[in-house]
Every structure is written in C-alpha cells, then in structure tokens.
Amino acid sequence: MSTLEESELDIAAVSRISGVTSRTLRHYDAIGLLPPARTGHDGRRHYGQAELLRLQHILVLRELGTPLPTIQSIVDTDDEATTIALLREHRRGLERERDRFATLAATVANTIESLEQGVAMTSDDILNGFDHDKYAPEARERWGAPVVDRAYTQWRDLGPDAQSAHLAEHEAISEAIAALASSGADPAGASAQEIVGRHFAWVSRLWTPNAESYTGLGQMYVDDERFRASYDKYGAGTAEFLRDAMAEYAKQQLD
Template identity: 40%
Template sequence: MEWSIQEIARRAGTTSRTLRHYGELGLLEPSRVGSNGYRYYDQDALVRLQRILLLRELGLPLPAIAEVLEGQRDTAAALRTHLALLEQERVRIGRQIASVRTTLHKTEEGEELMAEEVLDGFDHTQYEREVTERWGREAYEKGDRWWRSLSARQKREFQEQQVAIAQDFAQALKDGKAAGSDEVQAITRRQYEWLSITVTPTRSYFTGLGEMYVADPRFTVNYDRHGEGTAAFVRDAMKVYGERHLTDG
C-alpha cells in the first residue's frame, strides 16, 4: 500500500513542501516517483515519517533527527522508546487536565484552592523530583542556580560539550571498545569532569546517574540518538570508572 505526497501531508497536518524538504535532507525518501513527477510513500516511509514527527515534538532539530534515524536502525526498539516517552507525557497531561477541572469546579463553587492542586502537572523543571529524591534538595537547587546564571552562549557550549562526549562514546561502541578499556575510560573521565562543573560526584551519584540514563527514556534518547545501545554503554563505563576512582566518603 502507498500514499501520494498530498495524502501524507494532509493526514500528517503538514505540507508537501515540508515532505520534499525532508527528502532533500535525506530524512524521508519517497518509495517511488511516478511518471508525472509525484512522490509516493509506502508503509516503511510512513513509519519513518511518524518517527520524524515524534522527534520533532521532542524539540530535536532536523540535523539531530538525522543522527537519531541513522543511529537507531532497529525501528521496533526506537518505537518502544517513543512509546515510553509518549506514555509519560500522557500521564503529565492527565494531571494537567485533572488540575484544571479541579480549579474550574472550585472556582465555580467558591471553594478554597490548594496550590498543589492548581499547579499539578505544570512542572517546568522536569527533572527536579528525580534529582531531589535521589540526591537531596540542595543538589537540585545548586545545579538550578548555576544553570540560570549562565548566558545563552555558555548554555549552548555546555550542551555542545556533552554532545561531543556522547558522540565519542557512540563511536567507541561502534569500534568494539570495551567499557573498561583505557580509551573508553578516558572519555568517561571527560563525562566526570563535565558533571563536576556543578557537583562533585560520589561513586553512588556517578553510577546512579549512569543507571538513570538507561532507566529513563528521556535520558536514553539523548544518548541513543548517536547509536543504538550508547546509553547502556555509557552506564557500564560510568560504573567501571566509579568503582576504580570514586568513593562515597
């Protein structure tokens, strides 16, 4: 089964021009081009477009989406990650809906409002709860103050540094390097130094963060977009580094 570019654009809520742009970037090639010059897309292309749209909703720019699609060749595994992210978002939106309903009801009835009810589901600091529960409120507030103190350029440079580290991890994995090898542990030291800008990581903090990279799809996608399995590889490397160099003292 296949669909014309006009059909796909209409159903996706986008334009034929956008789909042609995706094709020019190598993101979404048509399955065939008719004698009339029209582009047609089969089921595989349809699934690929779904992945592109999902990644766009996560806020990834097109170059980053290209990296994700190149790195995640296992479509089923990629869709499972997307599904987990969507389910988390559904829970958050469900909390928002319930919050607004409660606010509306209490406003109409003249009842007293509770802040935790009104603001439930509107967290602008999406990792605040995880960080606070794992490492304490002070750790979160210190990191939050540091991040807010940076200029836009400093924030971008900090993020670019992390991307470079993640790419080096992904390349080491592709090259068949072991997590405990000297080459990979040198990259892991850069990861440690990158984290040390905001906190002095203990062994449990460092290895626990590595576990979070795999357990939480929001983290996993940031690593696995450079290559399938990168997040797990980073976790293993961080565990080795923690055992060799760090303490909880």
C-alpha cells in the same frame, strides 16, 4: 501497476492523513530526512510503507521536541534492534506526556470546581501537572541523574490522586512549620521534630536521603531563593526554621 505501486500514496494523500504539509514533505526529501519511494514522471512523490513508518518515527520525535538533525541521526540507524529500542523509549516518553496531560486535565477540572464553589486553591494545586522538566538538568547536576530519574518515575507512578495527597501533605507540613517558627519554638524540640519526621517521610516517598543529603536539602531551602520563597510565603523565617529542624533530625535519627 505493480503491487508496490498499488500500496503507495502520493504526496497529497500523505499530507492529508499525516497533517504534514506537502511543502514540509518536500523539505524532508531535500535534506535527505524522508526521501520518497519513487518520484513519478510528473514529479509527484510517492511513499510506501517503509517511508510511512519512517515518517511516523519522525513525527513521534518531533512531538518530543527533538531537533531535526538529531531526528535524522536516529532514524538513519540500520540496526532493527536499535530502532525497536528507540521506539520503545519514545513510547515511554509519550506515555509520560499522556499522564502529565491527564494530571493537567484534573487540575483544570479542580480549578473549575473551586471557582464555581468559591473555594480557594493552594498554589501547588493550581500549578499541579505543569512541566517542571526545565529544572531537571539543574537537579541532575545537584543530586545525580539516577536519583532524579528515580524520583520522576516514582512521582509519575503515584497517579493523580496520590499526587494530590502528596501535595496536600506538603502544604500541611509547611503551615505547621510556619506556625512553630512564628511562635519561637525550638527547632530541636519535640513538636518541631515530629513535624520534620513527617517532612522526612514526605521526601522519602520519592527519594530517601541520608543524614548528609537531608541536611544539605535543608540548607538548599535557605540558600536557593526559589525554595526560600516557597516556604517563607507561609511566614517569614519558615525556611530557616525548617533547615535547623532538619539538621537536628538528621543528627538524631539518620546519623
């Protein structure tokens, strides 16, 4: 037996160590996604190192939710530099998922602790770490891909403790705005502008808006039912009060 054959694994061994069923491996062969190194006289498929590396690439892309046709176009590239660059990007995607699951684990641990101690959690804390990427295309269309991608990166880089503090600050700001709204305060008054200054600093932790975009953000809080509901849960009229206070802050501080 040659050295190459000694280093090969048959389809049963590959299935065992990869968790991919033999039926799936045969399907990958049939569609040209993962041909074996050779097929024995008995019809059994055998895989060498090159095929195992290709399978690793396929499995990484599957974990990231990539469709099979797209996977095939990616793994079929013959340019080694392109392959390495793609693998680096895939690694970053997996690291993002690792960080997200770490945040989810912390959220579950906090929930267990709050239930054991009978302490209420905010809705933001309860849902901290869950995947919000379904809103990413809409956000990119509204604000532009560079702004959104930078915000996602900065959020991820905060880490679980700073993320929790960031959410807690938003909760405190929202409650303070709601209290001012219910008291009939002036959105342009000193108290409101002080709180909105905290809101601007809170937003700027991930994205620094100018006068126009900050005013537009406030208007979106009212126009978009999801955002309106997220603020008005603290008290009716909170979203509109915040919008008006943000517009005034933009005129006074950002123009």
